[in-house]
Amino acid sequence: MNxxxxxxxxxxxxxxxxLKIEGLKKHYVLSTNLMGKPVKSLKAVDExxxxxxxxxxxxxxxESGCGKSTLGNMITRLIEPTGGKVVFENRDLLSxxxxxxxxxxxxxxxxxxxxFSSLNPRMRVFDIIAEPLRTHGVATxxxxxxxxxxxxxxxGLNRSQGKRFPHEFSGGQRQRxxxxxxxxxxxxxxxxxxxxxxxDVSIQAQILNLLIKLQKELNLTYxxxxxxxxxxxxxxxxIAVMYMGEIVEMASKENLFKATKHPxxxxxxxxxxxxxxxxxxxxxxLLIKGEVSGESDPxxxxxxxxxxxxxxxxxxxxxxxxxxxxxxxxxxxHYPLS
Amino acid sequence: xxxxxxxxxxxxTHFFTEDGIVxxxxxxxxxxxxxxxxxxxxESGCGKSVTSLSILQLVSKPGRxxxxxxxxxxxxxxxxxxxxxxxxRGNKISMxxxxxxxxxxxxxxxxxxxxxxxxxxxAVDKEQAKKLAIELLKTVGMPNPKKxxxxxxxxxxxxxxxxxxxxxxxxxxxELLIADEPTTALDVTIQVQVLNLLRKAQRKxxxxxxxxxxxxxxxxxxxxxxxxxYGGEIVEQNDVYNLFKEPKHPYTKGLLNSxxxxxQLEDSLESIEGNVPTPENMPAGxxxxxxxxxxxxxxxxxxxxxxxxxxxSYIRCxxxxxxxxxxxxxxVSL
Numbered sequence: 001m002n003x004x005x006x007x008x009x010x011x012x013x014x015x016x017x018x019l020k021i022e023g024l025k026k027h028y029v030l031s032t033n034l035m036g037k038p039v040k041s042l043k044a045v046d047e048x049x050x051x052x053x054x055x056x057x058x059x060x061x062x063e064s065g066c067g068k069s070t071l072g073n074m075i076t077r078l079i080e081p082t083g084g085k086v087v088f089e090n091r092d093l094l095s096x097x098x099x100x101x102x103x104x105x106x107x108x109x110x111x112x113x114x115x116f117s118s119l120n121p122r123m124r125v126f127d128i129i130a131e132p133l134r135t136h137g138v139a140t141x142x143x144x145x146x147x148x149x150x151x152x153x154x155x156g157l158n159r160s161q162g163k164r165f166p167h168e169f170s171g172g173q174r175q176r177x178x179x180x181x182x183x184x185x186x187x188x189x190x191x192x193x194x195x196x197x198x199x200d201v202s203i204q205a206q207i208l209n210l211l212i213k214l215q216k217e218l219n220l221t222y223x224x225x226x227x228x229x230x231x232x233x234x235x236x237x238x239i240a241v242m243y244m245g246e247i248v249e250m251a252s253k254e255n256l257f258k259a260t261k262h263p264x265x266x267x268x269x270x271x272x273x274x275x276x277x278x279x280x281x282x283x284x285x286l287l288i289k290g291e292v293s294g295e296s297d298p299x300x301x302x303x304x305x306x307x308x309x310x311x312x313x314x315x316x317x318x319x320x321x322x323x324x325x326x327x328x329x330x331x332x333x334h335y336p337l338s
Numbered sequence: 339x340x341x342x343x344x345x346x347x348x349x350x351t352h353f354f355t356e357d358g359i360v361x362x363x364x365x366x367x368x369x370x371x372x373x374x375x376x377x378x379x380x381e382s383g384c385g386k387s388v389t390s391l392s393i394l395q396l397v398s399k400p401g402r403x404x405x406x407x408x409x410x411x412x413x414x415x416x417x418x419x420x421x422x423x424x425x426x427r428g429n430k431i432s433m434x435x436x437x438x439x440x441x442x443x444x445x446x447x448x449x450x451x452x453x454x455x456x457x458x459x460x461a462v463d464k465e466q467a468k469k470l471a472i473e474l475l476k477t478v479g480m481p482n483p484k485k486x487x488x489x490x491x492x493x494x495x496x497x498x499x500x501x502x503x504x505x506x507x508x509x510x511x512x513e514l515l516i517a518d519e520p521t522t523a524l525d526v527t528i529q530v531q532v533l534n535l536l537r538k539a540q541r542k543x544x545x546x547x548x549x550x551x552x553x554x555x556x557x558x559x560x561x562x563x564x565x566x567x568y569g570g571e572i573v574e575q576n577d578v579y580n581l582f583k584e585p586k587h588p589y590t591k592g593l594l595n596s597x598x599x600x601x602q603l604e605d606s607l608e609s610i611e612g613n614v615p616t617p618e619n620m621p622a623g624x625x626x627x628x629x630x631x632x633x634x635x636x637x638x639x640x641x642x643x644x645x646x647x648x649x650x651s652y653i654r655c656x657x658x659x660x661x662x663x664x665x666x667x668x669x670v671s672l
Contacts, residue, residue, distance in 0.1 A: 063525035170613040200381035201552055202629075205596035205609035229526065230555075230598035234607060257600075271530040272600045273555030277578045279601060280559055288527045290481075291497055 018189060018221050019052040019075070024084030026070050044070045046245040048084070049322070052189070057215065057222040059236030059253070061229055061268070065292060067245040068225045072191045075223065076110050077101060088189070106136055109182040113194035115174030119166040125152075125177055126162035132184045151180040156210060172203035179210065183218060191223045196231055208235050229272050233257070241265045244292060244303040247322055251329040259338045261331035264288065264304050302334070310335055343546050344370040344393070344514055349406035351385075351392045360617040362388040362401070364570045367644075370514065375540060375547040377561035377578075379554065379593070381614050385570040386550045390516045393548075394433060395423045410514070429459040432507040436519035438499035442491040448475075448502050449487035452509055459510045474505040478535055497528035501535065508539055515540070518550045533560060554597050558582060566590050569615055569625030572644055576651040586653050588630045624656070632657055 026045040029038040045067040052058050060068045073079040075086055077093060086093040093104060109132075112118035119128055129148045133139045139147050149159045155176040166174055175195060182190055192211065196204040208231060214220060226232040232239060233253055240250040241262065249262040260266045267288030270281070290307045301316040302308070308315065314334050322332040351363040363385040370376050378386045391397050393408055395415060408415040410431065415423060435441040443451055452474060453467040462470065468487070475483035478501040491499055500520060507515055517536065521529040537560065540547050549560055557564055557578065564581045566574040566589065574587040585591045592610035612629040615621065621628050627637040636656050644654040 063527065170616070172613055200614055201554070201593060202381060202596050202610035203614065205598075205607040206611070208598075209607060209609055227525065228598075230600045233600060234598040267527060269600065271526040273530070273533070273553065273559040274601050275554040275558045275582070275594065275597050275599060276601070277558045277561075277582050289531075291495055291528060 016054040017051045018054045018089065020085070020087040021048055021050050021071075021075070022085040022087065024048045024071070024074060024086060025082050026067075026074060026079060027082045043245045045074065045081075048242075048245075048247055050240060050247065050250060052221060052223060054188075055215075055219060055221055056237040057224050057235055059232040059239040060223065060225045060242060061227065061232045061239060062242035063227060063268075063292065065244075066242040068227075068242050069193055071242070072110070072193045072223060072225045075189075075191055076105070076108055078110075106132075106185045107188045109185065109187040109190050111175070111178050111182050111190060111192045111195045113197050115171055115178055115198065116166075118178055119174055121166055123165075124162065125157075125164055125166065125169075128166070128177060129162070129180045129184055132181060136185060138185060147184070151184055154183070154214070155180045156206075170203075171199050172206060175199065175203075175207050176210065179207075179214070183214060183220070186218070187220070189221045189223065191225070193225045194227065195224075197226065197228060204231060211235060229268060241268065246303060246332065247330070248304065248333070249331045250322070251326075251331075255326070255329050259326070259329070261325055261329065261336035261338060262304075262333045263308050263310055263337060265331075266337060302332075341372060342369040343372050343411065344548075345407075345409040346389075346393065347407040347409065349389065349392055349408060350404050351388050351397055351401060352404045353401040355400055357618075362570055362617065363392060365406075366567075366570075366572055367406075368565055368572065368575065370546050370548060372513075372546055373540075373544045374562050375549055375560055376563045376565060377549045377551060377557040378565045378567060379551060379557055380567035381552060383569075383614060383616060384567040386567050387518055389567070390433070390518055390548060390550055393516065394427055394431060395420075396427075396433075425459075428455055428512075429510045430512055431514040431516065432510065432512040434500070434503050434507050434515065434517040434520045436522050438496065438503045438523075439491060441503060442499060444491055447488050447490055448494070452502070452506050455506050455509045470509070471505070474509055475502070477508070477539070478502075478505045479531070480505070495528075496524055497532060500524060500528075500532050504532070504535060504539065508543070508545075511543055512545060514546045514548065516548045516550070519552070520549075521556065522551070522553070529556075536560070554594065566593070569620055570617075571625060571641075571654065572652065573626065573654045574652065575644075580649070580651060586651065586658055587626075587655050588632055588657070589626050592629075624654075 024045060025047055027041040027043050030040040030042055033039050048071060060071065062068045070079055074081045081094060088104060088108065093101065126148055129151055130144055133144055133147060148162060152159055152162055157173065157176055196207050199207060212235060215222060224232060224235050236253050238252050239256050240247050241264065243264050249256065249265045256265065257269065260269065288307050301318060302320055305311045305315045320332045320334045322330050324330050325336050347367050349363060349366045350361065353360040353362055366389055378389065380386045388397065392403050397403060403416055449468065449471050452471040456462060456467045456470055472483045472487055475486060480486050480498065480501050521532050524532060533556065551557060561578045563577050565572055566587065568589050574590045585594055595608040596610055598607060610629050615625065615628065623639050624637040624641050627633040630637065634656065642654050642656045644652050646652050
């Protein structure tokens with residue numbers, strides 16, 4: 001079943017690694033024994049290894065609770081990992097002191113899902129965008145003002161709007177403010193955690209296009225976390241699919257959709273309703289049945305085994321590792337689809 | 339054409355707030371035929387949810403229906419007393435909401451809540467109601483229905499809760515089911531299961547459905563006919579195939595162009611400029627004129643009417659204004 005497939009090489013010039021994640025994990029202890037040793041823990045993110053190339057957008061998709069946001073938060077160390085490495089430009093972020101980390105934060109910024117709770121309601125927009133510049137002592141006085149005004153214009157707002165407060169803006173405009181703040185310090189990597197999920201359809205496209213434009217102009221690298229597969233597909237060069245804390249498939253966007261290997265990925269793609277009534281599909285036979293089990297300890301085998309239509313005894317007993325089945329196309333499955 | 343089950347005629351619902359009157363729904367007219375799935379699409383604040391709440395007479399203060407008729411099997415729901423409407427609500431017309439956790443009572447078991455609905459509208463005893471409830475849970479694909487009958491809402495996942503909501507909504511064989519964003523809070527693999535279930539139930543009981551959603555994918559998968567709302571008004575109405583094949587209103591076109599498509603590898607998204615207007619800054623004239631790439635002087639001055647076209651579609655746009663002669667022909671053909 002494991003047939004070699006012809007694959008296109010990834011675009012040239014995107015070979016330099018900006019970030020490497022090795023065996024990253026976050027386990028939450030659910031209960032301990034008398035000695036304080038964990039007996040039961042929830043593996044929110046387990047042994048995730050991936051690399052992000054300079055200038056690319058790596059999409060991370062998965063359903064709620066799959067660990068995608070935890071992964072994003074660990075990269076910026078907003079959540080402290082239980083183990084593993086996050087290597088940014090050849091330095092391990094996890095072994096850095098808070099002070100060293102602060103310096104790196106200039107290079108790694110984040111855009112959050114909810115533009116309502118991620119902006120301080122008591123600060124004027126000008127100060128929200130100026131805050132990172134002030135904190136890092138990058139600009140003061142007239143040059144600060146100039147930079148903030150420039151940033152407002154870059155994200156499609158006008159200078160005068162800096163005087164206003166966040167509540168005076170719509171969701172899409174607030175997300176623009178969040179983006180202006182994120183790019184203020186000329187970061188190299190921006191972790192976008194579901195940046196369009198809370199927005200109206202017509203506004204989602206605006207923000208996605210703005211992110212793409214900024215990436216080209218400012219030479220940014222993105223990690224784009226999302227549960228909306230069409231949006232992730234639109235913006236990403238490569239996509240990693242997560243299921244219950246693990247990456248189950250990772251490939252260029254073309255290969256992920258054309259030569260899907262993992263049954264979960266296939267099920268996920270097939271579940272997305274297509275906005276064309278002529279392509280209405282017969283939904284009688286669903287590839288993925290049931291739902292994510294609430295079990296904190298999924299046992300020995302493949303975590304997708306209980307829902308997988310192709311699961312065998314082997315899948316129940318032995319956990320498949322993430323292997324390269326075709327050039328630059330990784331999947332964690334004993335019986336890849338193509 | 340089959341006969342209409344629900345006829346909404348010139349419905350207007352306003353909210354009388356401290357800061358003034360907010361006309362959330364203005365002059366909305368549409369029909370739902372027997373066994374038909376009608377989707378209402380639009381973005382936040384377009385009036386789609388208030389329209390559905392108006393049908394069930396569930397608009398709460400400071401909101402009020404200020405005009406229009408809602409005929410259900412020929413009876414005007416707006417003229418009914420609370421007692422009369424209760425016999426219809428949950429019985430002949432039922433509703434599924436977006437967030438099942440807030441629409442289920444956390445202190446009663448799932449079974450309790452389903453049997454309550456059944457016993458409110460049907461003359462059955464406790465034992466029979468329980469049997470019916472378990473049967474319904476089975477119909478909606480609840481694993482181990484006997485056991486889940488005694489679970490509390492918080493013990494169930496989002497998808498399972500929505501199944502309970504659907505079971506409750508179907509418990510009295512309603513003639514009309516209003517589903518307000520029924521799958522928005524769910525993951526895609528669960529969404530497809532719930533949509534499947536809705537469609538199956540709709541076919542089995544020949545229920546009419548009003549499906550309120552912002553997701554054009556869901557519309558394309560489910561609907562027979564589509565109503566597009568913007569700024570409290572209907573801007574376009576057509577059958578699902580023609581709407582997607584040939585969208586007419588610039589807003590409908592914009593919405594389709596700004597939706598990323600999973601079935602096309604190389605796509606480019608065109609976005610609609612500007613922001614969704616809030617009631618306070620609703621423009622005069624056509625409500626879409628601030629964002630419309632084709633806006634003319636006329637659009638800023640006057641709001642076009644929702645006009646019926648020769649092909650059966652309805653459109654509210656000056657670009658599609660019929661000449662006087664065409665209008666006369668249309669009248670003759672009616």
